[in-house]
Amino acid sequence: MSAQPVILDVKDISLSFGGVKALTNISFDVRQGEVRGIIGPNGAGKSSMLNCINGVYRPQQGEITLGGRHFHAMNPRQVAEMGIARTFQNLALFKGMSVLDNIMTGRNLRMKTGLLAQAFHWGPARREEIAQREKVEQIIDFLEIQAWRKTPVGRLPYGLQKRVDLGRALAMEPQLLLLDEPMAGMNLEEKQDMCRFILDVNDEFGTTIVLIEHDMGVVMDLCDRVVVLDYGKKIGDGTPAEVRSNPDVIAAYLGTAH
Numbered sequence: 333m334s335a336q337p338v339i340l341d342v343k344d345i346s347l348s349f350g351g352v353k354a355l356t357n358i359s360f361d362v363r364q365g366e367v368r369g370i371i372g373p374n375g376a377g378k379s380s381m382l383n384c385i386n387g388v389y390r391p392q393q394g395e396i397t398l399g400g401r402h403f404h405a406m407n408p409r410q411v412a413e414m415g416i417a418r419t420f421q422n423l424a425l426f427k428g429m430s431v432l433d434n435i436m437t438g439r440n441l442r443m444k445t446g447l448l449a450q451a452f453h454w455g456p457a458r459r460e461e462i463a464q465r466e467k468v469e470q471i472i473d474f475l476e477i478q479a480w481r482k483t484p485v486g487r488l489p490y491g492l493q494k495r496v497d498l499g500r501a502l503a504m505e506p507q508l509l510l511l512d513e514p515m516a517g518m519n520l521e522e523k524q525d526m527c528r529f530i531l532d533v534n535d536e537f538g539t540t541i542v543l544i545e546h547d548m549g550v551v552m553d554l555c556d557r558v559v560v561l562d563y564g565k566k567i568g569d570g571t572p573a574e575v576r577s578n579p580d581v582i583a584a585y586l587g588t589a590h
């Protein structure tokens with residue numbers, strides 16, 4: 333793993349909301365093809381970190397280097413065009429729309445024909461839609477959700493909705509996938525399924541993954557390397573075995589209810 337190039341380099345990022353320091357001088361890197369975890373107790377700054385990477389928050393200090401390009405802050409559109417997709421802690425799906433249509437929304441950025449041509453199903457737009465549909469069907473097969481293709485997402489159990497959200501992100505064919513607590517709120521079986529899909533995405537598509545997780549056990553099973561945050565500061569960084577035996581990490585986790 334250490335031979336792989338760094339594709340995302342986070343340097344000295346600080347972010348405050350008024351008087352609250354959400355992140356203080358955070359630096360870490362992500363290597364191509366790895367599963368990188370960000371863990372930490374409640375309010376540690378995990379979501380804030382992800383939101384700096386995907387351009388939702390603008391840090392007051394620091395720099396992010398992505399694929400060799402330096403940014404102080406990015407906008408979400410730029411981020412998507414650079415091949416970063418994310419899933420959300422609170423699902424961002426269209427509940428009344430089918431599984432298929434929800435995943436199709438992830439293809440928008442890849443559509444070449446204009447909206448007007450799409451609306452009228454003109455020749456090239458029609459052909460493009462068929463090609464896009466094929467890609468979406470592949471993702472549906474991959475995630476084993478064929479049986480619910482036409483079901484409105486709002487009617488599915490939570491674990492399956494999370495899988496559809498992953499499908500929407502995969503439809504963007506990302507280089508880097510950011511997962512915000514992909515296992516939160518799931519029962520044990522749903523968690524095991526999601527773990528398997530995350531590892532399969534990493535394995536079969538070679539997608540680099542950064543994931544936020546509360547549950548130490550999950551991270552230990554999934555991640556190649558882990559960053560540990562506590563009160564906005566980095567207190568650990570290394571392999572799961574290294575961070576698990578780090579006294580600062582142990583203290584931070586023993587000091588909370590996790």
Ligand SMILES: Nc1ncnc2c1ncn2[C@@H]1O[C@H](COP(=O)(O)OP(=O)(O)OP(=O)(O)O)[C@@H](O)[C@H]1O
Pocket residue numbers: 349352353354372373374375376377378379380381546
């Ligand atoms: N938009 C915001 N406005 C004000 N304060 C914020 C905002 N977003 C985050 N914070 C604060 O920044 C700190 C870090 O929050 P963040 O959500 O990043 O932590 P987290 O590790 O993701 O927590 P959790 O595990 O509970 O999701 C917290 O003190 C939080 O209250």
